[in-house]
Each structure stands twice: as structure tokens, then as C-alpha cells.
Amino acid sequence: MTTPGPDTIEMLRAHDRKARLGLLRRNTSDWVIFLAGVALIIWGVVAGAGAMRYNWQWYRVPRYFYREIDGEIIWGPLIKGLIVTLQITLWGAVLAFGIGLAVALLRLSRSYAGHALATVYLELIRNTPLLVQMYLFYFVLSPILGIERFWTGVLCLAVFEASFISEIIRGGILSVPRDQWEAASSLGLRSRVVYGKVVLPQAVPLMLPPLTSSMVNLTKSSAIVSTIAIFDLTNEGRTVIADTFMTFEIWLTVAGIYLCLTITLSAIAGWLERRSRRAQR
Structure with a gap:
């Protein structure tokens, strides 16, 4: 079995770096699109509630999961x-x-x-x-x-x-x-x-x-x-x-x-x- 030369090894390393960079870019773009979609949904909910002059009361929600009474x-x-x-x-x-x-x-x-x-x-x-x-x-x-x-x-x-x-x-x-x-x-x-x-x-x-x-x-x-x-x-x-x-x-x-x-x-x-x-x- 022949041993690859320095040029071949360098080409393989360059190809590997290019593939990793491409994967990183795709993952970054996917996360950007996901976060943008989440931000758009949150903005729509907040804007709609604001137009209705809705009074947010998140502090009252936990009691409908559980309450602690006398320990x-x-x-x-x-x-x-x-x-x-x-x-x-x-x-x-x-x-x-x-x-x-x-x-x-x-x-x-x-x-x-x-x-x-x-x-x-x-x-x-x-x-x-x-x-x-x-x-x-x-x-x-x-x-x-x-x-x-x-x-x-x-x-x-x-x-x-x-x-x-x-x-x-x-x-x-x-x-x-x-x-x-x-x-x-x-x-x-x-x-x-x-x-x-x-x-x-x-x-x-x-x-x-x-x-x-x-x-x-x-x-x-x-x-x-x-x-x-x-x-x-x-x-x-x-x-x-x-x-x-x-x-x-x-x-x-x-x-x-x-x-x-x-x-x-x-x-x-x-x-x-x-x-x-x-x-x-």
C-alpha cells in the first residue's frame, strides 16, 4: 500500500476544513432562521396583547401547578x-x-x-x-x-x-x-x-x-x-x-x-x- 505524499495529505486537510466550515455555516444559518422565527412569534403575541391592552399576570400561573399549604x-x-x-x-x-x-x-x-x-x-x-x-x-x-x-x-x-x-x-x-x-x-x-x-x-x-x-x-x-x-x-x-x-x-x-x-x-x-x-x- 502506497503512502500518500505531502501534497495529497494537505489537499485532504484542506477539503476537511472546507467541509467543516460549510457545516458550521449551515448550522449557523439554521439557528438564525429558528431564532428569527421564535422572535417573530413572540413579537406577534406581545403586539397583539398590547393592542388589546392585555394585562399580563404570569406571576399567578405557578399556583395552578402546585401550592404549598402547611408544608x-x-x-x-x-x-x-x-x-x-x-x-x-x-x-x-x-x-x-x-x-x-x-x-x-x-x-x-x-x-x-x-x-x-x-x-x-x-x-x-x-x-x-x-x-x-x-x-x-x-x-x-x-x-x-x-x-x-x-x-x-x-x-x-x-x-x-x-x-x-x-x-x-x-x-x-x-x-x-x-x-x-x-x-x-x-x-x-x-x-x-x-x-x-x-x-x-x-x-x-x-x-x-x-x-x-x-x-x-x-x-x-x-x-x-x-x-x-x-x-x-x-x-x-x-x-x-x-x-x-x-x-x-x-x-x-x-x-x-x-x-x-x-x-x-x-x-x-x-x-x-x-x-x-x-x-x-
Whole structure:
């Protein structure tokens, strides 16, 4: 193997410096655009509030998170609403993934009835508004099944989001090379074992980014349960506003909490994706 000469080494170093400089410039421009966008949003909020002669009362917001009375911490309505939102998101995600997996397998099966049933489900759910579905679940399905409004909201969100998750799972399964299926079949493995041991481990890393988007969408969509009088974060924020008239402060705080939740979900999903890819190497 020949050793590169001084001129070649210098050219490589110059190319490396140029690449780093270009990356630094791109990162700087991205940050400038981001900060400019944030500044524009803040200016719009402040200017709008000023035109309305709005009286800012940020100092009153912390008491709606928690208060300390006689050495005991009393959680405020925003924390209580956040807990309900987290419960809805958790149970909704579990049910949505289960339903989505079942629908995806029906779509991939050779059963004509199963494929037709899954197709009708997808067309009905994905082409009707979530708000209409929530009212149908609450006023029609809930009395028939005799379930509480909390589980009515969870079930409606799960059924809605499962229609998207099923297509994500189906696409991930179909992305596994055909020779993997054929190799597993040649070993005499059953379909259940093929899916569990061969197909899904390869498909999951491909599913994680879109599944993260679905979980983020589920978290944001959970606010719609406030329409059926479930006291989630959005409904608790609305109640605080009705009592205090701190419209800007409370809605901005609620939006910030949702933003923290979605960013945390994205970070966790990114970590899981990197870990699963390392495990496959």
C-alpha cells in the first residue's frame, strides 16, 4: 500500500476544513432562521396583547401547578389535567398499537373477509372527522357498551390512530426483503414464528420514525376528549381561564406543556431507533 505524499495529505486537510466550515455555516444559518422565527412569534403575541391592552399576570400561573399549604404540596389543576392526558395517551397508544397490528395482519392475510373488513374500517375511520367519531362513540357506542367517558375517549382515539398505525406496520412488514421470508419458510417455521423472530425485528427500526409521529399526533389529538367533559390538560386550562381570564398566559403554558411532551416522545423514539439499529449490526 502506497503512502500518500505531502501534497495529497494537505489537499485532504484542506477539503476537511472546507467541509467543516460549510457545516458550521449551515448550522449557523439554521439557528438564525429558528431564532428569527421564535422572535417573530413572540413579537406577534406581545403586539397583539398590547393592542388589546392585555394585562399580563404570569406571576399567578405557578399556583395552578402546585401550592404549598402547611408544608403539604397541593397539586393544581394543570398538573391534574396533565396526569389525565398522560393516562389517555398511554392507554390510547397501547390499544392503538394492538388494533393497528391486527388490522395490518388482516390486510396482509389471504382471507378475503378479513381483508375486506380491514379495508372498510380504514376507509370509514380515515375519511371521517375525529370530532364526529368522538360524538358517535360517546352518544351511541358508550351507552350500548356501558363504558365510562374516560374509556370512551381512549377507545375513540385508539381506533382513530390505529387506522394510521396499521398502514405503518403493513409498510414496515412489506419492506422486509422477500428472500428473508423464503429462507424462514424453507426452515419450516410457522407464520407466527416468522413474524415474531424474522420479520418484525427487521421491520421495527423502519417503523419507529412514523410510529413516533403517530404517538405525537395521539398526544395532541387527546385534547379533543375535553368535548365530552373529560378533565384533561386542555379542559383544565379552559376552566382556569374561565375563573381568572388569564387567556394568554394559560393557553401559552398549556401549549408549552404539550410541546415538552411531544419533544420528549421524539427523543425517546430516536434513542430506541439508534439502539435497535446498533443491535442489528
